[in-house]
Amino acid sequence: MDDRRPHSERWIEVTLLIMTGLSAVAIFSILILLGYFCLPLLRADHLARVLSWHWQPFGGEFGILPMCLASLALATLTLLLAFPMAMGICCLVHFLAPRPLARFFLGLTHFMTSIPTVVYGFVSVFLLVPVMRDWLHAGSGFTLLTAALTLTLLTLPTIVLVFNARLEQMDATLRLSAEAMGMTPVQQFRHVAVPAAGQGLAVAAILGFARALGDTLISLMLAGNAAQLPDSLFASVRTLTAHITLVLATDTHSMIYQSVFASGLILFLIMGTINSLIRRSWKSGRGYSHGSDL
């Protein structure tokens, strides 16, 4: 400990330490509580009944695997749509567009983060759903694709802003040398910026995926919520998050209610895995940017 430091700095350190400790305790207690609530599932054949492919609660079937698959399908589809778009926006902002236009696009992206989720959902119900139904003949219009398209708008700013922050940190000399070699802006983006900010790209993608996986309102309002396998883009599906919302109000002693905790635990574990992935890629990323600085 450095004794010359002023008291105020010590206090800040202690406060921050307490805050961090509290958050850590909160997260661990959530995990422990979830585990505790899932204990009844481990008894007898309950676990097998929850981890099955059929959800017919009034016929005695409580499988939540269709919901797991729907969640993963929705998040993956969202990422597939949002990621190329985000790459395009970043390329445009950094290499192609004139400065005022670039500033406008970045401003717009920032603005998109401030729109409440429910507004996206509501507008989609009245604009996107009829389009899906009447033009694409996608059943009732409440489909996997409808939710994915809206979620794309929602996750786009997350991906763009994280990737953009990485690009701005990139060493200016890298770009100068590339330009001196006569590379076109698109070549610079492809062969210099993307490899140099590659870790940032991975982090942005993972964050976007997690955002899509954790979202509740969009899938509840737009995906149709039918507890069936997502066998087509135009299928009505129920995600884990929407399942929790829909089922939370049922009798607390029923198997239906217990499936909520299993869903919660599965979501928590997936998110935890994603988070540790981010941490690992950050660790190796730091080493890389040190190297490029030299």
Add this chain to the structure above:
Amino acid sequence: MRGKCKVCLVLVGLAGMICCSLNLAHAAALDAFAGLKGTISIAGGTAHIPVMNKAARNIMTRYPDIRITVEGGGSGIGVQKVGEGLCDIGDTGRALTGAEISQYGLRTFPFALDGVAVVANPENPVNGLDTRQVNAIFSGKIRNWKAVGGRDAAIHLFSRDEASGTREVFWKKLLHKGPMSPAANIVPSNGAMKVAIAQDRDAIGFISIGHIDKTVKPLKLNGVMPSQENARNGSYPVVRKLYMNTRGKPSRIVQAFIDYIRSPAGEAIVKKMGFIPLQ
């Protein structure tokens, strides 16, 4: 200065008296709230919301010291919230189970009769179905409107969540606990059901009769129109009671609210919102 104040007071008093005399019946029903202060929080069944909102507005306009909040959530939420003490009145669109009553010590106050109707989009040419057709449609056996006399188009099924009282009544009294297709879209409230059906020409769903308006078309069941009249005289079979529930004996202000809903003034609201008051 003092003279002016007096004039003002007299005017306000006069205005008040005129209002009261115009509204005598309703005012008398509201008298039980005189001198009461505090809040009443209501949550649960989404069919109840129009009645609760109207009653709350009448009470709060006359007695600004009383705050009444009305939330939805569904019958299941109603039981849970009132049982855990998170609200004063939990609304349900179904009778409480024995377990729910004994676990939380709930008291139940039925106040209206409501029917559950099968509804379609107003543009749909089909006007009525029989019980067998409804069963076949909701179990997923009939998938095209053509099979029941409509245009050649896929049927878009809409159902309610597992905690819905409306769904429970529909499933028990119309489908007789028959299977429901897992491919049906699920919406979380009566309001959301109305929006979904009103938007989609090929949709079919079910809704509390009190929520029916011009945006959706109730389908005749075995030739009987789902209406207040037919639910009252017993010719329309898919009916249920609407309940308010409290944990233990209700406090004075909550009791006053329950009495108001069950008074003639409350019955007028119930009737106006499309339900049938319990006599």
